[in-house]
Amino acid sequence: MKSLIDIQDLTPAEIDELIVTANDIIENPKKYSEVCRGKKLATLFFEPSTRTRLSFEAAMYELGGNVMSVSSGASSSAAKGESVADTAKTVSCYADIIAMRHPKEGAPLVAAMNASIPVINAGDGGHNHPTQTLTDLLTISREKGRLDNLTVGFCGDLKFGRTVHSLISALSRYTGIKIVLISPEELTVPSYITTDVLEKNGIDYEQTTDLLSALPELDILYMTRVQKERFFNEEDYLRLKDSYILTPDKLKGAKSDLCIMHPLPRVNEIAIAIDDDPRACYFKQVFNGKIIRMALMMKLLEVHV
Amino acid sequence: MNIDSIKNGIVIDHIAAGRGMKLYRLLNLDALDCTVALIKNVGSRKMEKKDIIKIDADIDVNMDILGYVDQNVTVNIIRDGEIVEKKQIALPERLTNVICCKNPRCITSTEQELPHIFRLTDAQNGVYRCLYCETQAEKTAE
Numbered sequence: 173m174k175s176l177i178d179i180q181d182l183t184p185a186e187i188d189e190l191i192v193t194a195n196d197i198i199e200n201p202k203k204y205s206e207v208c209r210g211k212k213l214a215t216l217f218f219e220p221s222t223r224t225r226l227s228f229e230a231a232m233y234e235l236g237g238n239v240m241s242v243s244s245g246a247s248s249s250a251a252k253g254e255s256v257a258d259t260a261k262t263v264s265c266y267a268d269i270i271a272m273r274h275p276k277e278g279a280p281l282v283a284a285m286n287a288s289i290p291v292i293n294a295g296d297g298g299h300n301h302p303t304q305t306l307t308d309l310l311t312i313s314r315e316k317g318r319l320d321n322l323t324v325g326f327c328g329d330l331k332f333g334r335t336v337h338s339l340i341s342a343l344s345r346y347t348g349i350k351i352v353l354i355s356p357e358e359l360t361v362p363s364y365i366t367t368d369v370l371e372k373n374g375i376d377y378e379q380t381t382d383l384l385s386a387l388p389e390l391d392i393l394y395m396t397r398v399q400k401e402r403f404f405n406e407e408d409y410l411r412l413k414d415s416y417i418l419t420p421d422k423l424k425g426a427k428s429d430l431c432i433m434h435p436l437p438r439v440n441e442i443a444i445a446i447d448d449d450p451r452a453c454y455f456k457q458v459f460n461g462k463i464i465r466m467a468l469m470m471k472l473l474e475v476h477v
Numbered sequence: 478m479n480i481d482s483i484k485n486g487i488v489i490d491h492i493a494a495g496r497g498m499k500l501y502r503l504l505n506l507d508a509l510d511c512t513v514a515l516i517k518n519v520g521s522r523k524m525e526k527k528d529i530i531k532i533d534a535d536i537d538v539n540m541d542i543l544g545y546v547d548q549n550v551t552v553n554i555i556r557d558g559e560i561v562e563k564k565q566i567a568l569p570e571r572l573t574n575v576i577c578c579k580n581p582r583c584i585t586s587t588e589q590e591l592p593h594i595f596r597l598t599d600a601q602n603g604v605y606r607c608l609y610c611e612t613q614a615e616k617t618a619e
């Protein structure tokens with residue numbers, strides 16, 4: 173039984189296939205509205221994440237299926253000490269597919285090793301979140317018409333941002349990719365990203381602290397939040413925070429077809445004034461997230477149109 | 478120093494000096510009833526100094542543990558006082574319950590029943606990572 177735990181579980185060809193299905197869903201939603209009739213998705217969220225859970229649930233409803241939802245709470249079986257393995261075996265008797273979010277790294281893998289139905293990792297602590305990466309890839313593909321030959325800038329907290337690490341890994345399998353890493357020195361990517369991912373795959377990359385000078389060459393700008401708690405002292409935070417906030421003024425030097433992305437929720441790192449700019453793609457990402465989850469669940473359930 | 482040569486058993490030779498005790502612990506040799514000798518800092522022609530373990534019984538030694546701790550060791554199987562087999566050691570693809578994941582955010586930290594499994598992710602540098610959280614295991618040399 174196939175599950176999705178890590179974005180690397182999918183080959184680039186399988187990702188292309190999902191993108192083709194997703195584009196077709198967007199064009200012909202009616203064609204897909206009943207394909208999962210009688211199928212049940214169990215969303216097991218041992219950590220709250222309303223937007224991810226809603227995205228999975230909306231995706232299953234749009235395929236004509238049903239949803240059973242368990243969110244963490246005092247009454248849940250995890251609170252009673254049930255193991256992830258036992259939960260996976262039990263839920264396999266009720267549902268056809270599981271989407272699991274868990275605060276512990278590797279929990280969805282344990283579930284997949286024990287379930288008799290497909291398991292989708294909906295985020296395990298700071299480790300993996302493959303459907304976010306699929307969402308980002310679909311967005312880039314739809315906005316740019318390709319996943320290769322792109323200059324992609326990542327800005328903000330690149331040290332702790334798992335969405336950033338995972339998207340960099342996914343993009344490093346395509347040709348002609350250039351990565352520009354824009355962050356304060358305190359929040360640069362972990363060294364395994366530069367050595368094991370970028371250098372190992374021969375990816376052209378650049379590290380800078382200056383968003384303004386990096387902007388003109390970018391096709392994609394992926395923004396993340398710079399959180400106050402990541403800094404050792406308040407002064408450093410205050411000194412740096414405005415440098416990584418995107419404003420209409422800063423965008424003047426950017427390409428006219430730049431695609432601005434953000435995994436959301438945002439706080440203040442993208443000025444509201446940019447929302448109306450045609451280059452803002454972060455709300456399209458939310459929509460694309462639902463669509464790619466539809467395509468993914470169809471694939472894992474082996475449902476064909 | 479003189480250690481009696483063994484009749485039937487196993488000699489693990491050419492262990493890097495200082496790693497003999499670690500092997501002794503990981504192979505659980507203290508649980509054996511037979512004679513076991515751990516000889517430290519032996520002068521050697523091939524190496525500056527080495528450790529040797531002699532086990533006076535024909536037991537199954539976990540080759541994965543040997544490979545993980547020191548892939549340059551030689552394993553000699555002794556029968557009737559003669560070496561009947563020399564075993565090649567390779568870096569194991571997977572280690573199950575040999576080492577523990579120390580990442581406090583890993584699922585193995587809360588679910589004690591789970592086996593601790595590590596995968597060889599970089600054979601060239603002997604890097605092992607936890608199957609669940611991908612945290613890198615500490616290098617064996619330390």
Ligand SMILES: [Zn+2]
Pocket residue numbers: 278578579580583584585607608609610611612
């Ligand atoms: Zn681990």
